Amino acid sequence: MQVKAKQTVGGGKAAATTPGMSMYQVSLSYGASSPERRLILENITLDVREGEFLCIVGPSGSGKTTLLRMLSGLVKPTTGEVRFRGQVVSGPSRERAIIFQDYSKALLPWRTVAGNIALSLEAEGMRPADQQPIVAALLSKMGIVRAANQFPGQLSGGMQQRVQIARCLAQRPKILLMDEPFGALDAMTRQALQDEILILSGEQRMTVVFITHDLEEAIYLGDRVVVLGDTPARIIETIDVDLPRPRDQLTTREDPRFLAHRHRLFGLLRRH
Amino acid sequence: MKRILIGSILPALFIASWEISSRTGLLTLESLSRPSDILRAGIAGLADGSILVATGQTFETALFGLAVAAVAGIIAGAVLGLSPVLERVVDPTIEALRPIPAVAFIPLALMMFGFGISMEATIVAYACVWPILIVTISAVKAIEPRLLEVADTLEMNFVERLRKIILPAAFVRINVGLRVATGIALVVAVTVEIVLNPRGLGYSLMLAQQSLRVDIMYAQLLWLCVIGYVLNALLRNIGPASIVLSRAGR
Ligand SMILES: Nc1ncnc2c1ncn2[C@@H]1O[C@H](COP(=O)(O)OP(=O)(O)OP(=O)(O)O)[C@@H](O)[C@H]1O
Ligand SMILES: [Mg+2]
Numbered sequence: 001m002q003v004k005a006k007q008t009v010g011g012g013k014a015a016a017t018t019p020g021m022s023m024y025q026v027s028l029s030y031g032a033s034s035p036e037r038r039l040i041l042e043n044i045t046l047d048v049r050e051g052e053f054l055c056i057v058g059p060s061g062s063g064k065t066t067l068l069r070m071l072s073g074l075v076k077p078t079t080g081e082v083r084f085r086g087q088v089v090s091g092p093s094r095e096r097a098i099i100f101q102d103y104s105k106a107l108l109p110w111r112t113v114a115g116n117i118a119l120s121l122e123a124e125g126m127r128p129a130d131q132q133p134i135v136a137a138l139l140s141k142m143g144i145v146r147a148a149n150q151f152p153g154q155l156s157g158g159m160q161q162r163v164q165i166a167r168c169l170a171q172r173p174k175i176l177l178m179d180e181p182f183g184a185l186d187a188m189t190r191q192a193l194q195d196e197i198l199i200l201s202g203e204q205r206m207t208v209v210f211i212t213h214d215l216e217e218a219i220y221l222g223d224r225v226v227v228l229g230d231t232p233a234r235i236i237e238t239i240d241v242d243l244p245r246p247r248d249q250l251t252t253r254e255d256p257r258f259l260a261h262r263h264r265l266f267g268l269l270r271r272h
Numbered sequence: 273m274k275r276i277l278i279g280s281i282l283p284a285l286f287i288a289s290w291e292i293s294s295r296t297g298l299l300t301l302e303s304l305s306r307p308s309d310i311l312r313a314g315i316a317g318l319a320d321g322s323i324l325v326a327t328g329q330t331f332e333t334a335l336f337g338l339a340v341a342a343v344a345g346i347i348a349g350a351v352l353g354l355s356p357v358l359e360r361v362v363d364p365t366i367e368a369l370r371p372i373p374a375v376a377f378i379p380l381a382l383m384m385f386g387f388g389i390s391m392e393a394t395i396v397a398y399a400c401v402w403p404i405l406i407v408t409i410s411a412v413k414a415i416e417p418r419l420l421e422v423a424d425t426l427e428m429n430f431v432e433r434l435r436k437i438i439l440p441a442a443f444v445r446i447n448v449g450l451r452v453a454t455g456i457a458l459v460v461a462v463t464v465e466i467v468l469n470p471r472g473l474g475y476s477l478m479l480a481q482q483s484l485r486v487d488i489m490y491a492q493l494l495w496l497c498v499i500g501y502v503l504n505a506l507l508r509n510i511g512p513a514s515i516v517l518s519r520a521g522r
Contacts, residue, residue: 074421092424105418110440119436123426171426 058228314491337396349408407449
């Protein structure tokens with residue numbers, strides 16, 4: 001896969017002054033009553049800059065999914081506040097698309113691929129005639145034209161994830177929240193999708209929050225990498241990834257800076 | 273085909289021995305008629321339209337009551353299935369009302385509506401709503417929560433959510449409830465007609481009995497049997513058919 005030049009994503013991010021999204025002193029506990037009550041995330045303060053590709057890494061079970069769900073509005077923080085473009089987030093919104101980790105559960109099994117993508121447009125109240133060209137464009141953008149009339153159950157994991165991404169893009173979000181989207185895919189598919197998502201976010205100046213437990217993936221994709229510690233998780237480090245864009249699966253990963261970041265992150269997570 | 277043949281051996285033997293024993297005088301009970309007489313009465317009833325008219329009346333009422341129960345049961349079931357709090361509030365009431373036999377409401381319904389379709393359909397709806405409601409609640413509870421979250425992030429309103437996510441996702445199981453309820457609807461409708469409503473198949477059965485036309489009575493019983501069988505076969509095919517329908521154009 002060829003990665004086209006993209007000027008929009010890269011070092012110029014610092015120019016954006018008002019943060020796209022922010023968390024301010026957010027903590028979250030699960031469980032209603034005290035014996036089973038568990039503090040998962042503690043005092044998280046985080047800015048997601050407009051147009052930025054922000055990766056979040058952390059040990060398994062540290063609360064990455066929970067953090068992402070708070071950004072989407074599906075989960076409310078126990079204390080603190082989440083803001084989107086200055087407004088306090090009170091619930092889910094079309095403007096913040098979330099790509100679920102378990103893609104097979106997030107697709108409507110009774111709808112075709114095209115139908116799944118169209119769902120986002122139907123929810124917006126768009127006329128079927130207007131939906132068609134948009135669905136067609138997304139199908140071709142995600143490389144799933146030939147699967148248009150198949151049902152999700154008939155597709156491979158990689159294809160299903162492409163469908164979920166296409167549906168999220170159809171909702172024309174301002175921010176894309178991705179929860180280990182490529183974690184369950186084989187290495188080849190994963191690399192192909194990594195590059196595609198880089199192109200997409202670059203083309204549309206999309207803000208992306210990307211969760212992964214794969215440190216190399218985080219460095220390869222991100223403008224910044226936020227590291228969560230063990231439970232109760234706090235932010236233990238934020239790394240600026242100073243690697244040039246467009247990135248390349250071979251050369252970027254061989255870049256000494258890439259390796260240095262990798263070393264550092266690895267050390268951080270091992271200590272925790 | 274082979275299975276049908278094998279399956280009809282027993283009924284055929286039974287009918288043949290019945291006919292033979294009543295012709296040879298082995299069976300002389302007044303409550304029994306000969307299969308050949310029953311067949312003749314059945315054909316006559318079908319030919320003069322009386323059976324079909326009665327069937328139409330029974331079906332009209334049963335389906336009317338069933339439709340009311342389906343709409344009410346599915347919507348209420350979806351709401352309760354989505355809201356655990358509400359379900360906990362309503363559940364004791366459901367469990368208190370559900371065991372009351374529907375026919376126990378005949379006197380009340382008679383006072384409210386008089387004789388006719390409304391009274392009968394009300395009883396049918398009461399009997400049918402419970403299986404539909406209960407199956408719908410459990411079906412909606414079993415929906416993959418991810419799908420509801422998709423609806424949340426797309427900011428769907430309740431009607432859209434019901435139409436595009438909840439009903440299709442819960443359809444297979446709700447369909448089971450509908451099938452059970454359809455059987456109940458027919459049983460209850462005929463029962464109400466036998467007990468007091470002067471219309472439909474139940475009433476014709478009573479008329480035949482009261483005028484000592486045992487052959488007609490048996491013919492109608494047989495007819496009910498055929499209707500039940502056909503209905504069940506139809507309902508079994510509705511499942512896949514409606515899934516195809518709900519997929520169409522997507
Ligand atoms: N709805 C919930 N109720 C109670 N506890 C929960 C709930 N969701 C998650 N947890 C707990 O919160 C902790 C963090 O879960 P979360 O899914 O956010 O972690 P994660 O970092 O995404 O894990 P993974 O790397 O395995 O995806 C876990 O211990 C989990 O068991
Ligand atoms: Mg997770």
